[in-house]
Amino acid sequence: MELGLTGKVAIVGGSSRGIGKAIALALAQEGCDVVICARGEADLKATAGEIRSQTGTRVLPLVCDMSSYDDIQRLVHETADTFGRIDIVVNNAGGPPVGTFDDFAEEEWQKAVDQNFLSAVRTIREALPYLRRQGGRVINITSVTVKQPIDRLILSNAVRLGVVGMAKTLSREVAKDGITVNNVCPGNIATQRLLSLFEARAQREGRPFQEVLEEEKSGTPTGSLGEPADIAALVVFLASEKARYISGATIQVDGGSTTAVF
Numbered sequence: 620m621e622l623g624l625t626g627k628v629a630i631v632g633g634s635s636r637g638i639g640k641a642i643a644l645a646l647a648q649e650g651c652d653v654v655i656c657a658r659g660e661a662d663l664k665a666t667a668g669e670i671r672s673q674t675g676t677r678v679l680p681l682v683c684d685m686s687s688y689d690d691i692q693r694l695v696h697e698t699a700d701t702f703g704r705i706d707i708v709v710n711n712a713g714g715p716p717v718g719t720f721d722d723f724a725e726e727e728w729q730k731a732v733d734q735n736f737l738s739a740v741r742t743i744r745e746a747l748p749y750l751r752r753q754g755g756r757v758i759n760i761t762s763v764t765v766k767q768p769i770d771r772l773i774l775s776n777a778v779r780l781g782v783v784g785m786a787k788t789l790s791r792e793v794a795k796d797g798i799t800v801n802n803v804c805p806g807n808i809a810t811q812r813l814l815s816l817f818e819a820r821a822q823r824e825g826r827p828f829q830e831v832l833e834e835e836k837s838g839t840p841t842g843s844l845g846e847p848a849d850i851a852a853l854v855v856f857l858a859s860e861k862a863r864y865i866s867g868a869t870i871q872v873d874g875g876s877t878t879a880v881f
């Protein structure tokens with residue numbers, strides 16, 4: 620299938636490892652120039668080198684904390700200055716910490732709002748003038764928690780629904796500009812983030828890590844965890860010309876785990 624992605628320019632948030640890295644690699648494999656970002660320069664540069672050597676496309680690594688508006692402004696404007704256009708924005712950052720309502724004070728709530736809600740709002744706000752020039756794609760990486768909240772993930776459960784609400788309304792406002800806006804919701808995807816959540820649970824419950832891992836796998840209809848490339852495959856399709864009529868959608872990639880219908 621010709622996806623029409625050659626020569627497009629994509630910004631991928633939180634992309635030195637995990638889901639963001641897989642998305643950046645997959646877009647580069649389809650011929651996009653990609654801008655990757657994270658807070659740590661060394662990992663970011665190593666990832667940029669890997670993607671460049673595997674794909675031969677242009678990869679610009681920019682140190683950026685997605686919870687900082689100043690950093691986001693720099694990220695978007697350096698992208699435009701370097702490549703002259705922006706076609707695709709993938710909003711992604713590290714997930715908020717695990718815990719219940721009693722565990723978090725003002726500071727943690729504010730951090731979750733900045734990192735996992737305002738990061739998307741701010742990146743879109745800065746990138747929209749560029750996307751409007753030729754049309755484009757906005758894809759927000761959220762979580763299955765927006766369809767089915769998970770206990771002890773109160774920050775994720777709360778803050779990510781803001782992204783979905785914003786995206787739905789925005790998708791209707793920018794459709795006339797040839798821009799689509801969609802949300803992708805990972806289920807259990809084998810990344811450092813997920814494995815550290817399992818490790819924390821194993822310690823809390825006094826159980827071996829392997830036992831928790833096997834329980835999580837068998838709790839998924841497919842009997843396995845997903846891979847970051849499983850998320851990337853959907854993002855690439857949503858970013859493509861073929862997905863021009865899909866907008867305002869919130870799609871889970873979870874091996875069938877979510878029991879909710881919508």
Ligand code: NAD
Binds near residue numbers: 635683714763806
């Ligand atoms: P990860 O921790 O493996 O990778 C996160 C990436 O984002 C890294 O490159 C990290 O350096 C970067 N990052 C973190 N905070 C950042 C910040 N403030 N600014 C810039 N870069 C930052 O995480 P992942 O598993 O790839 O998850 C990506 C997103 O998807 C997270 O929001 C996570 O909560 C969500 N999610 C993941 C899963 C899963 O099973 N892995 C499930 C549901 C939702």
